[in-house]
Amino acid sequence: MEGEFEVVKKYIMTPGPTPISEEVLLEHARPLMHHRSPEFSKIFIEVTEKLKKLFKTKNDVFILTSSGTGAMEAAVTNFFSTGDKVLVASVGNFGERFKKISSRFNLEVISLDYEWGDSANPEDIKKVLVDNPDIKGVMVQFSETSTGAINDIKAIGNIVKNYPAILIVDAISGLGASDLRTDEWNLDVVAGGSQKALSAPTGVAFISISDKAWKLNEKSNLPRFYFDLAAAKNYSQKTPPQTPWTPGISIIVAMNRAIDMLFEEGLEKVFERHRILALATQKAVEKMGLQLLVKDESKRGFSVTSIIVPDGIDAKELTKTMRVKYGVTIAGGQGKLSGKIIRIGHLGYFGMFDSIIVISALEMTLKELGYKFEVGSGITEAERIFMENNYLND
Numbered sequence: 079m080e081g082e083f084e085v086v087k088k089y090i091m092t093p094g095p096t097p098i099s100e101e102v103l104l105e106h107a108r109p110l111m112h113h114r115s116p117e118f119s120k121i122f123i124e125v126t127e128k129l130k131k132l133f134k135t136k137n138d139v140f141i142l143t144s145s146g147t148g149a150m151e152a153a154v155t156n157f158f159s160t161g162d163k164v165l166v167a168s169v170g171n172f173g174e175r176f177k178k179i180s181s182r183f184n185l186e187v188i189s190l191d192y193e194w195g196d197s198a199n200p201e202d203i204k205k206v207l208v209d210n211p212d213i214k215g216v217m218v219q220f221s222e223t224s225t226g227a228i229n230d231i232k233a234i235g236n237i238v239k240n241y242p243a244i245l246i247v248d249a250i251s252g253l254g255a256s257d258l259r260t261d262e263w264n265l266d267v268v269a270g271g272s273q274k275a276l277s278a279p280t281g282v283a284f285i286s287i288s289d290k291a292w293k294l295n296e297k298s299n300l301p302r303f304y305f306d307l308a309a310a311k312n313y314s315q316k317t318p319p320q321t322p323w324t325p326g327i328s329i330i331v332a333m334n335r336a337i338d339m340l341f342e343e344g345l346e347k348v349f350e351r352h353r354i355l356a357l358a359t360q361k362a363v364e365k366m367g368l369q370l371l372v373k374d375e376s377k378r379g380f381s382v383t384s385i386i387v388p389d390g391i392d393a394k395e396l397t398k399t400m401r402v403k404y405g406v407t408i409a410g411g412q413g414k415l416s417g418k419i420i421r422i423g424h425l426g427y428f429g430m431f432d433s434i435i436v437i438s439a440l441e442m443t444l445k446e447l448g449y450k451f452e453v454g455s456g457i458t459e460a461e462r463i464f465m466e467n468n469y470l471n472d
């Protein structure tokens with residue numbers, strides 16, 4: 079295993095970017111359209127409408143040309159003023175990112191920090207809001223991709239709606255994998271990205287904005303230019319609707335097909351598929367004697383599984399062997415979990431045999447690295463769960 083390119087067939091099994099279907103890749107490869115042409119306009123309007131359906135919202139949804147972090151930055155810079163107090167409920171590396179962006183733009187950050195692998199407790203958020211009625215915004219992840227935990231956004235929305243603060247949800251890896259209801263759950267700002275559960279090319283983010291958030295936007299003085307959502311709104315009201323700057327045209331064209339595929343499968347079935355993929359992956363690695371980072375089953379999301387690297391195994395060697403020898407790319411830990419966990423993404427254009435591939439590669443790699451377990455125990459368990467859940471037959 080000297081060279082890096084011995085394996086011909088390769089698999090991306092990370093929690094973003096995710097595998098892209100041939101259908102979406104073909105759309106991505108269409109000849110470039112001009113972004114002010116009627117041809118693109120039609121697609122742009124369609125994608126925006128479809129995103130609203132995916133977000134389950136009547137609010138404005140804007141497409142930004144950036145990775146997901148751009149939408150997080152837009153969520154921070156468009157609604158507050160210098161020195162405003164915001165609450166970040168942080169359960170992992172992406173919660174930390176909200177803190178960093180907020181501090182960089184001179185907001186006063188109050189943070190609720192949870193152990194990585196845990197979820198935010200909505201009652202804690204309520205307590206902080208009661209004690210600090212001047213908080214202008216609450217920021218939280220839906221699916222925390224660095225740990226695999228999911229937050230109870232419905233319960234948090236039910237609390238924050240009673241306060242002046244707006245609720246900002248980073249749903250970048252959760253949207254399209256787990257049910258999220260922007261309007262029903264009172265979510266003021268929701269951020270999503272093209273390269274996670276949508277399984278579209280990387281480089282486009284989206285953001286929804288409620289009336290409550292627009293009111294704050296009018297008074298907000300933080301510096302912004304590229305991510306000025308009032309400019310996005312202004313251009314969206316032109317005939318035909320447009321973006322202020324040149325968008326990721328080909329990505330948006332590809333997204334049109336990617337979102338259609340979710341609706342053709344049916345959103346409920348999409349979420350059920352993700353639930354079963356997560357369950358199979360989690361039960362399989364537990365059968366192999368491995369420990370999951372998220373101990374409480376009810377706090378595990380459907381997008382990604384974080385596994386604690388067993389004693390005596392080097393995390394970097396594990397991921398490298400999987401990638402170089404077996405062609406399977408998974409992710410390592412982020413931030414303080416670097417070297418301590420590995421993460422398997424099972425979201426987007428992902429089916430049960432993809433799970434079998436990644437579990438099989440993990441088994442062969444662990445065996446080679448000297449971990450003691452019964453080879454085949456993981457895939458056997460995954461197969462059992464797929465058969466039990468009638469996955470194929472409905």
Ligand SMILES: *Cc1c(COP(=O)(O)O)cnc(C)c1O
Pocket residue numbers: 094145146147148150172219221222223248249250251271
């Ligand atoms: C992927 C992701 C992001 C954004 O990361 P980018 O690399 O900027 O796309 C933000 N939050 C969560 C929860 C994510 O999974």
